[in-house]
Amino acid sequence: MKSGKAVGPDDIPVEVWKCLGEAAVEFLASLFNRVLESERMPEEWRRSVLVPIFKNKGDVQSCSNYRGIKLMSHTMKLWERVVEARLRKVVEICEQQYGFMPRKSTTDAIFALRILMEKYRDGQRELHCVFVDLEKAYDRVPREELWYCMRKSGVAEKYVRVVQDMYERSRTVVRCAVGQTEEFKVEVGLHQGSALSPFLFAIVMDQLSEEVRQESPWTMMFADDIVICSESREQVEENLERWRFALERRGMKVSRSKTEYMCVNEREGSGTVRLQGEEVKKVQEFKYLGSTVQSNGECGKEVKKRVQAGWNGWRKVSGVLCDRKISARIKGKVYRTVVRPAMLYGLETVSLRKRQEAELELMGSEQVDMGKCPEQDTGNAVQTHIASSNKDMQDNVNRAGPTLEEVQSWAKSFEHLIKSPSGRNNFRQFLKSEFSEENLLFWLACEELKKETNRTVVEQTVKQMYEDYVSVLSPREVSLDSRAREVISKNMLNPSSQTFDEAQQQIYTLMQRDSYPRYMNSNVYADLIASLETEEKS
The missing domain is CATH 1.10.167.10 (Regulator of G-protein Signalling 4, domain 2)
Known part of the structure; x- marks a missing residue:
């Protein structure tokens, strides 16, 4: 578990256990064994603090534009890690699920979608994509469905009861800028901020979509972000209805307003897609997992957004990067942590043109000059990083695999x-x-x-x-x-x-x-x- 995380109600950070070393391992092993045997965890672990985080889009006064993150006991999160490791050994998740799976990431899902779109564009064929949005997916999961899906996935009954105990009598308070609410019970949904919840959600999605995946094979999932693809508008509309029925009959809710449709290499008269008689919004571009994909298969808008994100990140920390009193080493660390990830996110999936690469390199040069840091002191400046990244990507493409x-x-x-x-x-x-x-x-x-x-x-x-x-x-x-x-x-x-x-x-x-x-x-x-x-x- 990473250090520097916000603590839960017990105010015990994970750094405490790290500092105690072997003594902590022995104590936690004994504690976790008792919890496993009794199938009852300490009452203190049932409490949490819910902090609403704005999604940086939409009306700031609308509750739907906030994501609630629960601050939970770090010791409980360590226990959840143990349970998760054991569940992963017995549960197989379908290949279409990219979210929270070993050796898979958002980059893999973005890359797979871009490659598919490029192939259809190059072949002058239509590709119809529907990006399905689920309303408050984590918060809506019925817990009875969760227990059912765990059992159906082959999880031992003892571990089902252990997970059930994690959710029994759970209580939380909401913390915001003006104070804190009174404590109340939470009887539905998964804990956002829990170490175990992502895998539990993957189990639920895997079981709920088991039947529909067989009839709709061109589907990718990243947790609750679903992409349905097909060669015809009629087929993608039919598959969308199958997914809606499979999800909503088990307690989930497909958002009519945020689900969107895009057609790659569209010909005249391709029409629109409907969901229960309601027209799905048709778009020419879509922000998929933080990366913009365009219906024409180009990536110009994504590069521009990366440049903008890089400058936005720069402005946030310009007070540090332009301060002559701060050492180059500190500037380099801040730059690598804040600016570079924002600028380069997802670009390994994009085929950059020379002009676009030059645009990124120019921005990197300007930022380094403005920070007045020698390139080597910034810990690999942007232009060097981009050049080496592109070379590495090309090497990965050309390099033969092991014999x-x-x-x-x-x-x-x-x-x-x-x-x-x-x-x-x-x-x-x-x-x-x-x-x-x-x-x-x-x-x-x-x-x-x-x-x-x-x-x-x-x-x-x-x-x-x-x-x-x-x-x-x-x-x-x-x-x-x-x-x-x-x-x-x-x-x-x-x-x-x-x-x-x-x-x-x-x-x-x-x-x-x-x-x-x-x-x-x-x-x-x-x-x-x-x-x-x-x-x-x-």
């Missing part, structure tokens, strides 16, 4: 795996699914640090690595024992390329003894071997 012989060699030793570029990439994806990717990233960062000869760069890199991987406040903190931390603290007095040597060896041993055996026995590795064997035979 069967290479993949089989990974089983010989962890050293064979870690020395192979393809091996590291596959191992990293596996670690990401286990929420331990930071171990490999730290080890790789240590390898790069050893190659650096410039003392100034070494000192800056060491400080950055400490903040990124060693500090208890870091969201990517690696698991180090007290001795390794003591050695690092001493080495930080005189930073060098060997500052993290002992910590690196400890993380290497941890991956070798723990993560590596699990990877070799995982379905990820077995499926990769099977696919390469099939390719070789064909």
Whole structure:
């Protein structure tokens, strides 16, 4: 669990457990075992604080334009992580679901949609897309439906009862700018802000859509964001009605006002789509998972919006970036955290033209100049990042995958795996699914640090690595024992390329003894071997 999160009513942050180290692990293991055996969690965990967050669109005075996030006990969230890990082992979610699934992200869903649209545009054929919006999806899930869907998915009855207990007698208060309401019961929907809720929602959507997916195969889901595609308007209208019926008969609600229709490569007279006799709004562009897709398959508007988002992010932190008293290292960290993600979000799915790439590079150059930071001090300035990102994307397209012989060699030793570029990439994806990717990233960062000869760069890199991987406040903190931390603290007095040597060896041993055996026995590795064997035979 990441550090720096808002605490729940018990005011115990996750950093407390991180600082306690092995003592916390032993205590929490004992506590969680008691909760599992008794199927009853502490009463304090049932309380939460609901904070309404404006969605930055629509009328600020309309409650429908706010999302309620619950601040819950961090200790309960750790318990939820344990339950989630066990549920994921027994529940299989359909491939059409991209939300909160291992090795899948918004980028994958956006990329899949863009590729599909481009193929139909290049083939001069129509593609009809309906973007379905569910009203207050998390808040509307009937809890009886949740228990039913969990049982149907093969979840053991004991874990169904454990999850039921999480929702029994749950109480919350609403906190806003003018104060706090009295406590009241919550008897419907999932907890927004819960660590377990996203996967529970995925289970519900998987079961509710099981039948309709067979009749409507061209469908993608990211949690409650649904895209229905078809080659004909009549077919997409029919599929939309199937989805509406399947969802609304089980307590969900399709929004008539926010569901929209778009036709790619439209010919004259393609018409409109109707939902229960009501015309669905037809658009020429749609903001899908934060990225704008256009009916003509172009990406010019998305690039312009990324540029605008980059400047908006810049303005928010310009007071820091333009302050001469603030060090270049701090400016670089703020820039990488606020400006760059806003500017580059989703661009790996876009085929940039030279003019568009130049536009992004120009913005990056202007921002670096205005901040008066040398490019190297900003921690990879924008123009360098874009150029390298595009090169990496092109390399990924052109690079051949690993051979069967290479993949089989990974089983010989962890050293064979870690020395192979393809091996590291596959191992990293596996670690990401286990929420331990930071171990490999730290080890790789240590390898790069050893190659650096410039003392100034070494000192800056060491400080950055400490903040990124060693500090208890870091969201990517690696698991180090007290001795390794003591050695690092001493080495930080005189930073060098060997500052993290002992910590690196400890993380290497941890991956070798723990993560590596699990990877070799995982379905990820077995499926990769099977696919390469099939390719070789064909």
